[in-house]
Amino acid sequence: MFTGIIESSGEVIATRKDGSNMEITISSTLTPELKVDQSISHNGVCLTVTRIQDDTYNIVAVAETLQKSNIGLLTPGEKVNLERAMVFNGRIDGHLVQGHVDSVGECVSCTPKDGSWEYRFRYPADFAALIVEKGSICLNGISLTVFDVTDTEFTVAVIPYTYEFTNISSVKSGSTVNLEFDILGKYVARQLSLKE
Incomplete structure (x- = not known):
């Protein structure tokens, strides 16, 4: 779950088609705080961190995500809105968001x-x-x-x-x-x- 309050931004470093999926490499100041298998909202799309290297991390968007969102249109150099999953011991400043784009x-x-x-x-x-x-x-x-x-x-x-x-x-x-x-x-x- 997320709140829709953007925490940071990232930059798309690379994209790569892998079958019906797209692997995306993101550079962000949040990277040192991330771990593999963590959910992060990218322009409102909940995606899982699959790899971390230096100041970059990778995510994979599956066919369903690519069909219902504009994540597949991202290109290197683009800015991406980032939000880590909410913590349930604080204020919800936005509203309840799942990261499941409609x-x-x-x-x-x-x-x-x-x-x-x-x-x-x-x-x-x-x-x-x-x-x-x-x-x-x-x-x-x-x-x-x-x-x-x-x-x-x-x-x-x-x-x-x-x-x-x-x-x-x-x-x-x-x-x-x-x-x-x-x-x-x-x-x-x-x-x-x-x-x-």
Whole structure:
């Protein structure tokens, strides 16, 4: 489990196809604190550390992950949002996030707002029941509050700290982002569907 509060960033050093999987090498200041078999959120995708060497570590994304996220589009030199799994003896500053990406969204616009930025995203209508006005969404691993929600689009506001500390600053119109909808909404929607 994660909170959607980005802890650090990493840089993609290399990617390599391995059958239907993709192995990714990441360099990060977090590397010395990691261990093999640890779960880390990469742009909102929970992936397991498989190897550590010096200041780099490796992760493997399987076909299902590559199909439902934009992890397979990463290239060397790109910045990746990182968050280690949450510890259950502290505050949850974001919201409960599993690191299981539901879909990819597309940036429709980015509008500077004199000290902040508003991003508008398009998402598949199949997920409309899982997003509510002033609810939470995890976008590239970042916990954000949504507003101006429709059945296919929503807006988020980004403060300067988040803009500078995460890779949201590289998101432009046409860019894709990983989306994870709120887990509580998923459980409610599931329960309601079973009663129909």
